[in-house]
Amino acid sequence: MNILKKRLESDELKRLRYLNSRVILSDKDASHYFTIKKGFEGELNFDEWAAENLPSYWIMICDLLLEFINTLFQIDSLIFTGEKIYLFNVKNHEGDYYIKDGKWYSPNNTEIIDPLNQLIRSESLLKKLLHDLGYNIPIASYLLFINPEFHLYGAPKNQPIIFPTQLNRFSNKLNMQTSKTTDHHKKIAEKLSSLHINKSPFERVPDYHFGELKKGIIYDCCGSFVSSVVGGKIVCDRCGFEEDLDAAVLRGVEEFVFLFPDRRITTESIYEWCGGVVSKRSIRRILLKNLKLVRFSKHSYYVYP
Template sequence: MILKSRNEPVELQVLRSLRLRMRLTNKEESYYLQLDKGYEGEKKFDRWIEPLLADKLLLTDLLLECSNSLFQIDSLLLTSNMIYLFEIKNFEGDFLIEDDKWYTNTKKEIKNPLLQLKRNESLFRRSLQEIGCTFPIESYLIFINPNFHLYQAPTNTSIIFPTQLNRFYFKLSQSPSSLKDSHFKLANQVRSLHLSESPFNRLPVYQYDILKKGIPCPNCKNKFYKIDTRTTVLCHTCGHKEKVESAVLRCIKEFKLLFPKEKITTNTIHEWCEVVPSKKSIRNILFKHFTLTRRGKSAYFI
């Protein structure tokens, strides 16, 4: 059973939106690609582990704090006699270890994921002790991408390489689990420790005026729609077609993500979506899905 599921990180959603609407620096773009790849890997892991969850509990994407240190846990699997902590890496290509340091094939040093795993395990163990729990923990570094290779890999049973995933899956499936109320209680306690506001956001500075307006095509993700008919929009790159209404609603969602404090008005959304010529259609969509509120002279939708 999944007790806490994974959502696309807000930071990733904002960056995905911004990279189409403004010029990101190379550093910002590579940070976006790294986040996107990491998230893809985590989703892949969720799909991989899902068949095992009939008698186990899964908590994903936890942000926790212990002794003033914040730490993120990609996935926690709770069985009746063990908590498995997973750090998931979607690394692709050749990597190398030299003197305990990790490098990419271009000899760029990266953060040692084993140290990250150890730190997480230690902080998580202390968090459990604070709530009076002494459940045993096993932690694993999972390399989910089949195209990953690590030269001079250490003999470390905490690392699960792509070629070991099947056997590891079998091991987990054999792990006995008969969940009782106390396990659900523990899992819920851990879930309640999750902090929803991430302080890790590294977003570029942006303002409404400098952003390119339009409705992005959700299929190819890197082009804006053009108007097709009165009620449909069309992507000239991939041929994807969508009803104006659903496209506008998605675009409003994106606007609220980027500018949570701004008010939704017909004029703003008409300008933001750009591609829909008729202000009246925008107005109708807003009336259908939102409530018009009047405050003094201004009126806006909520």
């Protein structure tokens, strides 16, 4: 699959992931973190499935937030074949869901937003947007459940839903289309990617403060904290993962800047952020080598070049 726009972790998910290692999230934030993390994992599984099962010359764009006449709508994936655009909204739901009197319920009997309505809304807005841009191309939309542990009681027939047990037959059906994408399709895909809104207004930012967060460098492997540095390397006691100290500190700097964009990068601030496990001398050397020093009387600081 020719991926024109990749799927990236959202700022919201990244922030919660960072915070989750350094502070105890409130129940509400923790549950939100778990939900969006699971959703993202499902989308990645879908991407993998699409890459393995669909022709390499088709075009895919992932994760779009678009606007049409002041109305925002979100699409998990668009796949361009030679014939049409396939719109997919991917759900990673797990367990026994059910529909009763036209309403959707999760396994613990809580009503959830009707995902078919969401799908119809996205398709309708995408159609209008494409029409407005002067493109006329058929769209086929599907709600796709990727998790093999999902079941839906009372599922309506003849709805655009793909269940996990139908994935193989669905890809066989898609593969019967042999017409290739052209420059025209590529142009539409590029146009839509360029209209993607980067900063989601739906992002929920929990309240957090520098002082409350646990300091230290976090291993990239299993999320535990680095306890010591040996010979310019960090080695995880838990899983044996090894990383160059410079890379680990720079990862910490990135996290610091992401969580606290208003704080300055200085030897002191990064020393504190790393929880004192890396010497100030090493931090100064790493910052000097990789970032740009801004001299400001006695208070020099670093910025990304």
